Amino acid sequence: MNVVRFSLNGDPVEVGVRAGETLxxxxxxxxxxxxxxxxxxxxxxxxxxxxxxxxxxxxxxxxAADAEGHSVVTIEGLSHGExxxxxxxxxxxxxxxxxxYCTPGMVLTATALLDANPDPTDVEIRxxxxxxxxxxxxxxxxxxxVRRAAEASGAQGRDGES
Amino acid sequence: xxxxxxxxxxxTVRYDGVARVTGQAQYTDDLRLPGMLVGKILRSPHAHAxxxxxDTSKAEALPGVKAVATGQDAPVAYGILPVSEDEYALxxxxxxxxxxxxxxxxxxxxxxxxxxxxxxxVDYEVLPAIFDPYEAMVREDVKIHEExxxxxxxxxxxxxxxxxxxGFGEADYIREDxxxxxxxxxxxxxxxxxxxxxxxxxxxxxxATQVPHYLHxxxxxxxxLPQDRVRVxxxxxxxxxxxxxxxxxxxxxxxxxxxxxxxxxxxxYTREEVFLTHRGRHPMHMKFxxxxxxxxxITALHFExxxxxxxxxxxxxxTLYYSGQLLTGPYVIPAYSFDAVRVHTNKxxxxxxxxxxxxxxxxxxxxxxxxxxxxxxxxxxxxxxxxAMESGTRTVNxxxxxxxxxxxxxxxxxxxxxxxxxxxxxxxxxxLGIAGGFYICGAGLPIYFNPLHHSNARIxxxxxxxxxxxxxxxxxxxxxxxxxxxxxxxxxxxxxxSVKVVSADTDTTPVDLGSYSSRVTFMAGNACHAAALEVxxxxxxxxxxxxxxxxxxxxxxxxAVEVPTSPPKILSFAEAVMLAEVRGGPVCGSGGxxxxxxxxxxxxxxxxxxxxxxxxxxxxxxxxxxxxxEVRVLxxxxxxxxxxxxxxxxxxxxxxxAAVMGLxxxxxxxxxxxxxxxxxxxxLLEYKVPTALDVPDIEPILVESLDPEGPFxxxxxxxxxxxxxxxxxxxAIYDAVGIWLHEAPISPExxxxxxxxxxxxxxxxxxxxxx
Numbered sequence: 001m002n003v004v005r006f007s008l009n010g011d012p013v014e015v016g017v018r019a020g021e022t023l024x025x026x027x028x029x030x031x032x033x034x035x036x037x038x039x040x041x042x043x044x045x046x047x048x049x050x051x052x053x054x055x056x057x058x059x060x061x062x063x064a065a066d067a068e069g070h071s072v073v074t075i076e077g078l079s080h081g082e083x084x085x086x087x088x089x090x091x092x093x094x095x096x097x098x099x100x101y102c103t104p105g106m107v108l109t110a111t112a113l114l115d116a117n118p119d120p121t122d123v124e125i126r127x128x129x130x131x132x133x134x135x136x137x138x139x140x141x142x143x144x145x146v147r148r149a150a151e152a153s154g155a156q157g158r159d160g161e162s
Numbered sequence: 163x164x165x166x167x168x169x170x171x172x173x174t175v176r177y178d179g180v181a182r183v184t185g186q187a188q189y190t191d192d193l194r195l196p197g198m199l200v201g202k203i204l205r206s207p208h209a210h211a212x213x214x215x216x217d218t219s220k221a222e223a224l225p226g227v228k229a230v231a232t233g234q235d236a237p238v239a240y241g242i243l244p245v246s247e248d249e250y251a252l253x254x255x256x257x258x259x260x261x262x263x264x265x266x267x268x269x270x271x272x273x274x275x276x277x278x279x280x281x282x283x284v285d286y287e288v289l290p291a292i293f294d295p296y297e298a299m300v301r302e303d304v305k306i307h308e309e310x311x312x313x314x315x316x317x318x319x320x321x322x323x324x325x326x327x328x329g330f331g332e333a334d335y336i337r338e339d340x341x342x343x344x345x346x347x348x349x350x351x352x353x354x355x356x357x358x359x360x361x362x363x364x365x366x367x368x369x370a371t372q373v374p375h376y377l378h379x380x381x382x383x384x385x386x387l388p389q390d391r392v393r394v395x396x397x398x399x400x401x402x403x404x405x406x407x408x409x410x411x412x413x414x415x416x417x418x419x420x421x422x423x424x425x426x427x428x429x430x431y432t433r434e435e436v437f438l439t440h441r442g443r444h445p446m447h448m449k450f451x452x453x454x455x456x457x458x459x460i461t462a463l464h465f466e467x468x469x470x471x472x473x474x475x476x477x478x479x480x481t482l483y484y485s486g487q488l489l490t491g492p493y494v495i496p497a498y499s500f501d502a503v504r505v506h507t508n509k510x511x512x513x514x515x516x517x518x519x520x521x522x523x524x525x526x527x528x529x530x531x532x533x534x535x536x537x538x539x540x541x542x543x544x545x546x547x548x549x550a551m552e553s554g555t556r557t558v559n560x561x562x563x564x565x566x567x568x569x570x571x572x573x574x575x576x577x578x579x580x581x582x583x584x585x586x587x588x589x590x591x592x593x594l595g596i597a598g599g600f601y602i603c604g605a606g607l608p609i610y611f612n613p614l615h616h617s618n619a620r621i622x623x624x625x626x627x628x629x630x631x632x633x634x635x636x637x638x639x640x641x642x643x644x645x646x647x648x649x650x651x652x653x654x655x656x657x658x659x660s661v662k663v664v665s666a667d668t669d670t671t672p673v674d675l676g677s678y679s680s681r682v683t684f685m686a687g688n689a690c691h692a693a694a695l696e697v698x699x700x701x702x703x704x705x706x707x708x709x710x711x712x713x714x715x716x717x718x719x720x721x722a723v724e725v726p727t728s729p730p731k732i733l734s735f736a737e738a739v740m741l742a743e744v745r746g747g748p749v750c751g752s753g754g755x756x757x758x759x760x761x762x763x764x765x766x767x768x769x770x771x772x773x774x775x776x777x778x779x780x781x782x783x784x785x786x787x788x789x790x791x792e793v794r795v796l797x798x799x800x801x802x803x804x805x806x807x808x809x810x811x812x813x814x815x816x817x818x819x820a821a822v823m824g825l826x827x828x829x830x831x832x833x834x835x836x837x838x839x840x841x842x843x844x845x846l847l848e849y850k851v852p853t854a855l856d857v858p859d860i861e862p863i864l865v866e867s868l869d870p871e872g873p874f875x876x877x878x879x880x881x882x883x884x885x886x887x888x889x890x891x892x893x894a895i896y897d898a899v900g901i902w903l904h905e906a907p908i909s910p911e912x913x914x915x916x917x918x919x920x921x922x923x924x925x926x927x928x929x930x931x932x933x
Contacts, residue, residue, distance in 0.1 A: 034192035035185015037400070039351045040433040044846035047351055075185035088183040092175055095811030098819065099639025100182030101351040101400030107183060126854040133846060135351050135401050136639050137815055138822030139854040 006067040008033075009077025017064040023057075024048045026064035027074060035075035035104045039133070046132030049105030050074050056109045058131075075104035078111065087111045090149035091142070098136035106132045110146045119150055168719065170652045170874050174809045177644040177663055178398065178637075187398040190355035190370045191430045198357070199228055199268040201419050201429035202275040203412065204282050205438065206257035206264055209291035209508040209839030210306065213255060213264070213284060220281040221267055226274035229423035230282070231266045236418055238384045242376060242408035242513075244610050246316070246475025248307060251384055251414030257286070258306055258473035259510050260839040261438030263411040268419035268427045291508040291839055295447065295470035298505035306473060306506040314506045316471055317479050319486060321766055322499035323558040329462025329497030330933075333453025337534050339928030340449050341526035342905045343888075344834070345470075346827035347442035348515055349851050352400020354439060355430040356413045358420035365417055366393045370400070372407040372638050373676030376609065378668045380409040385417055396666035402638035403823070404514040405441055407678045408476060437844035441513030442833060444481055444504075445470040446522035450530045453933075458538055458545040462497040465489055465523065469504040469512070476513030478504050480769055484519020487770030489527060490557035492568045492600040492777050493549035498558050509835055514678060516823060517884040520601060525906060528597035528889030530928075533902060537930050541585070542596050542893065543576050546779070550598075553867065560762035564774055565877070567803030567867035568598060571779035574863050575801040579781050586897060591786050592796075595893025598779045601882030602772035603872070604681025606760040615754030617685040618672035619693040621650055623701065623749040627721060627736030629654060629661045631693075634674035635686040636666040640880050641812045642682045646690050648808055649873055653694035654701075655718025656735055672752070680878035683808070684774060685755045687873030692753025700749055704742035705733060758871075774869045776877045777803040780821065780886035784894040788917060791910030795825055795891055801863035805877030810864060816880040818860040824887030826852040828906055904928070 001016040008031065015030050024041075027033045027050070036059055039047030043061040050059045051073040078085045084092070087110050097103050106129060113120060113128040120128070125146045126139070134142060181187040218230040233254035241247035253264045265282050269275035292298045292306065298314040306314050330336060356369040365387060371377050374394040382389040399406070412429040419427040431439065447468040453461040467485045471478040486500035515521075535545040551557070553566040576582075576596060585594040608616055619633040631650045637643040647661040665671055674686050698718065705723055706713045715726045723738045725731040733741075742749045760771035783797040800821040807813040830850035834842040843849045868875035892903050901916040 028192075032194075033185070034188070037189075037352070038191065038430075039353065040846050042433060042845055042847065044433075045351055075183075079184050084180070084183065091183050092179045095173070095176070095815050097176055097179055097182045098641065098815055099350070099352065099399060099401040100178075100187055101189065101639075103182050104185050122859075130853045130855045133351060133851050133853065135349055135403070135823070135851060136819045138818035138820075138860050139857060140818045140860045141811070141815055143854065143859065 002065050004065050004068050006069060007071040009073055021064045022060050023062040023064045023067055024059035027059060033074050033076050037101055037104060039101065046105045046109065047102055049108050049132060051108055051112055054112060054115060056112045075108060078107065085111065086152045087114065087149040090145040090152060094141045094145035094148055096137060096141040096145035102132055102134045106134065106142060110149065114150055114153060118154060167652060168655065169648055169658055170808050171810065173811045174644060174648050174658050176641060177647050189352055189398045189400055190357055190368050193357050193368055193397065195357065195359060195426035198426040198428055199270060199423060200272045200275045201266055201268045201416050201427045202279055203263050203415055203429065204265040204279045206260060206262040208257060208286055208288050209260050210289040211257050211286040212289060213253060213257065214287055215285045216265060217283040218265065221278040224274065224278050224281060226270040227267055227278045228425060229268040229419045231415060231418045231422060236384050236414060238386065240380045240384050240409060241475050242477055242609065243475060243479055245479055248475045251411060251418060259508050261510060262473065263415065266415040266419055268423050293507050293509060293835060293839060295468050295505045295507060298507050299503065306508060310506065316475065316504045316506055317482055318503050319482055319766055320501045321486060321764065324497035326462050326464060326497040326499045330453040333461045333933055334456045335538060335930060335932050336451065336453045337530065337537060337928065337930035338449065338451045339530045339533060340904060341529065343446050343522035343525050344832065344907055345443050345445045345512065346515060346831050347437060347440055347833045348403035348405030349846065349849060350401030350403060350405055353431045353433060353436045354406060354410060354412055355428065356416040357426060357428040358416035359426040360420045360424065364391045366395065367413060367417055368395045368397055369413050370406050371396055372402045372636050372678055374636055374666050374668055375634055375673050375675055377409045377413060381417060384414055393669045396636050399638045402677060403516045404518060404678065406638065407514050408441065410439060433846060434844040437841050437849065438510050440510035441476050443515040443521065443827065444512040446485065448523060448526045450526055452530060452534060454534055458535060458540045458548050460493060460495055460549050463489065463495050465500040467502045467523065469502065470507055471504045472507055472509040472511040474511035476511045478512065481514065481519045483766055483769035485523050487559060488520035489523050490559045490561060491775065492551050492598045494551050495558055508839055516820060517601065517881045518679065521885055521888065524599050524885045525888040525892065529892050529902065532893045532896065533928065543572060543581055546572055546596065546598055559770060560767065561770055562760055564871060565805060565867035565869040566777055567865040568600065568777035570865045571777055571801035571803055572598065574865065575779045575781045575799045578799045578861060578863065579783060579797065581781065591788060591898055593894045593897025594781060594783050595890045595897055596779060596781045597886040597889035597893060599882060599885030600775050600777045601878060601885060602679055603684040603774040603776060603878040604757065604772055605679045606757045606771035606773065607768045608675055615689065615756050617674040617689040618754045619686065619690040620672050620750060620752045621693040621697050623697050623739045625736055625740050625743060627660065627734065627739065629656055630664060631661060631690060632664045632671045633686055633690060634666060634671045635682050636677045638677045640816060642677065642686065644812060645683055645687060645808060649687050649690045650694045652874065653691050654698045657720055660721060680881040683876050683878060684872055687876060688755040689753045691873045693751040696751025696753065697749060700742050700746065701738045704745050705738050708741050773871055774805065774877045776879060776882040778882050778886050780890040782890040782894040784891060784898055786895055786898045786913065788899060791913035793829055793895060793908065793913060795858055797858055797861065798825065798887060799861040799863065800883060800887065801865055802879055802883045803865040803867050804879035805869040805872045806866050806875035807864045808874060808876050813864055813879050814862040817862040817883040820880060820883035821860045821887045822852055822857050824884045825857055825891065828888045828891045829908055830856065832907055
């Protein structure tokens, strides 16, 4: 067992992990944060995406020990209480959620995209989410949702400035 | 009720949407119970072998191992179809594909469980294996199932309707073509998962299933437990598409291990195991012969199909009949016959996948029809409009067509791409293709014969003002819980947000047969509507009596009941519930749905009839790179007649997802096996589910034909909307570069080969003759 300390959804945490334990396993089994999904455990599907220092990573390919000293955000850390993150809200309003298994990873990837590029083109959106497989929606409504979240955040930003 | 809709036809946010975007939704693999063990399954390394013996003693002795199971723990055959109960929880006597389930262990953690598997010694007598369906038809020396009478033929079906000979006799032109549609698999993002718990002699199984009711029956049978001691609960489910549509080995294995160990056991499949479990699209070899008049009107059709069923029955006998029975629309076919054969091979079993049974023949027929049109110099849109079926008709094989918006699907999808101005006139390398399709809204008959309702709902309104729907329907991501909330809300008059849905729990919800055959909106929707009407009637009767007004003058809107006394009164919905509760106890309603008797009198008539049919037409625009052979779909317009769009964004989502799934199996997805029977690509890296970069924005068109028997006029929209996409793309490739592709999936190599053959002027498959 190694003791790892990192920031999880804004809180400092300390946890013992096995050698070889992935961040995905630690999040699901040690912290009970089951919003991070295991779709393949091979880095192919994107369902286990979390934000590591704001960047989307596949938590099935990251060792838990490598989170030492870093900041991890999971889907559970995105909303503030009852208030949804604009990307979460847009996914709901656009009907971009069907089975929902890809949704946490997809939402986090989109969030990281909009943080880095607040006004992406459709191609940029598609490129950003191309590592997150969705088998239900055909992606059309997901792309619309990301665009809608970008517009909502943009409007909010402008309102904030005025 | 002749009033404007309050909610139907407007966007309704997904019932459990907030839970799904915040990570709170609990899927089976997210559940944990105290003392829970990890279950793992040992699989066959051989494609075909007899099991001489299994020695589990070393595994049992390993510290941390709590139970080991083999086929002998539950040697009771099962299978989703009563006609082909040929599977066991774990292998009994034989294994029939690489990956067949042999034994299972439950241990304190995954590492121990995996070590235990490696300690199980199985003595196999390896047998010759068959992978080719043509070989399976004639190899008498190799029997995958001893019961098959001729070689490895599981079942044959031959039916004939109308005067086929005369139909071909009156044709001016007859064309014959052969096609092959390869396998595809569902690849849901959620791997299968089951959690079993035995307590006080009672089994509770939380599992990712589309069919809690059928699973309930088979768990009872295989575990030899009375049905009232078995409870199946479906938690949130991460996609099915047919792959979770029948009882599966992990569900039995987890249950057996839980019973043996006395502790909860969870088995979650690895991605590789999901591929091995399969039950996906049958590889199908097909032949079409069609006669037409000079103007393109169809006079007769003959079809032959050979289905490579893999190692077990699964849904295969139904697939076999569907392959033939669903070719009599969406065009008028005055005379029709088919011969279909399903064989066993030593590969994972094929079963039902989105669009079940009709997808492969639809691909072949729609391309075949384009070839006929091309031979006769008729526009592909025109030949389809000329033969399009209409509402209020019957097909030659006695399918009853009530509502039909096929013509509108064709016209609107064509208009959307400016078909007349652009088809055949785009620059070389670009092309447009059109195709049609139709599909059932649930099967007319249940899987096991019984006279009971196919779907049932119970609704209770309580004094908090809440309405709760109890229904066995299984939400697999398509949104059936939202549909139930919406139908109950609209019928009663309350808002969907005030409706709670309890679904897919065999202890607390009345039976619905499951999420398969695109039956849920139509059947559970109708059952829910009936139950809600009862609740509404009781509430209104109580209010009318209390206030001395007539029921007809009352209206429920939002959370209030409007009473036309003078002065008018507004009662809260909760107050109305209390009035009814005072008069007759809890305010409950129940409703059920059984399809009308639809099957014809002939043998085999049970597969195909449905209370309604959806219709669709897709137009694809493609770009073909003649240097690399790569095909890109630039546009995919998907028109679908779904009767009525209860919740338009959800309906569009179904159509968009289905169109992309069709696109994937046309261009990218290969579910193949190497020579010794191992899966060629059991990962999501190698099995190429389309990514966001591979597909365009799908352009859905919802056509509303208002079905007379559907709930608020609604029909299915999740499966039929896959059918036309494959041939639309293939037909567009012809328009782009002048090649016909008779095999799918289509690789760049196949495109290049066809282009080279065209250049060399060689003859292609298939031919036509003027008579």
